Amino acid sequence: MHKVPVYNQQGKRIKEIELDSSVFDGEVNQAVLYQAILMYRANRRKGLASTKTRGEVSGGGRKPWRQKGTGRARVGSIRSPIWRKGGVVFGPHPRDYSYTLPKKIKIAALKSSLNAKLNDNNLIILEDIKINNPKTKEAVKVLSHLKLNGRRILIALGEVEDNLKLSFRNIGHLDVVRASDANAYEVLRAQKLIVNLNALEILINRIKGTQ
Secondary structure, X not given: OOEEEEEOOOOOEEEEEXXXXXXXXXXXXXXXXXXXXXXXXXXXXXXXXXXOOOOXXXXXXXXXXXXXXXXXXXXXXXXXXXXXXXXXXXOOOOOOOOOOOOHHHHHHHHHHHHHHHHHOOOEEEEOOOOOOOOOHHHHHHHHHXXXXXXXXXXXXXXXXXXXXXXXXXXXXOEEEEEOOOOOHHHHHHOOEEEEEHHHHHHHHHHHHOOO
C-alpha cells in the first residue's frame, strides 16, 4: 500500500492516507499510454488544410487554342494543374482526424498515467481548494504555498466552482478539470498533478468501473 501525505491549501501537511492498491500499484503500461496519447493528439487536430482542384479554381472552360496546327502543346483548359493558377492535384482537403479507443484502453491509460505521477513524486493530494473571491492573486497564493510557481500544473477537482475557475484561468501554465473528465494525455502533459480528496475518489471509481 502506498501512503501519501494530504495537504491543505496553505501547504501544511495535515494527515496521511493509504491509496487503493488495486489502482495505485506502481505499474505503468507504456503500450496503452502510447495508444491513448496518439488518440488524444489526433482528436485535437483541426484538419483545416485545403486546396482547390481544377474544378474549383477560377477560369473559363473554353479550350485556349485549337488542338492542332499552332506548334504549341495541346491543352484543354487554363485550369489544368500544369498551368500557373491551375488546380492542385492530390492536394489536402478538410478532414476529421479524430477516432476513439475502447473504454478499457482509455481507463488503463489513465491508471498508468496516475501511477507515473505517483512514481515520480509528482502527485499532490489536497484536502480541498476553496477560493472565496475570484481573483488571480488568490490562486497564485495557493500555488506559492505549495511551492509550485512556474510549473505546468493540472488541478483535478470533484466539482469546479466558478470562483475557482475564474481565479485560475489567467495562469498560463495551469489547467483545471473535473476528475470525471480527466484523461491520460492531460495528466502526463502536466509536470505536477494536484487532486483533492473528492477528485481522488472519483478517479479511483472511474478506474475500478464503479462510476
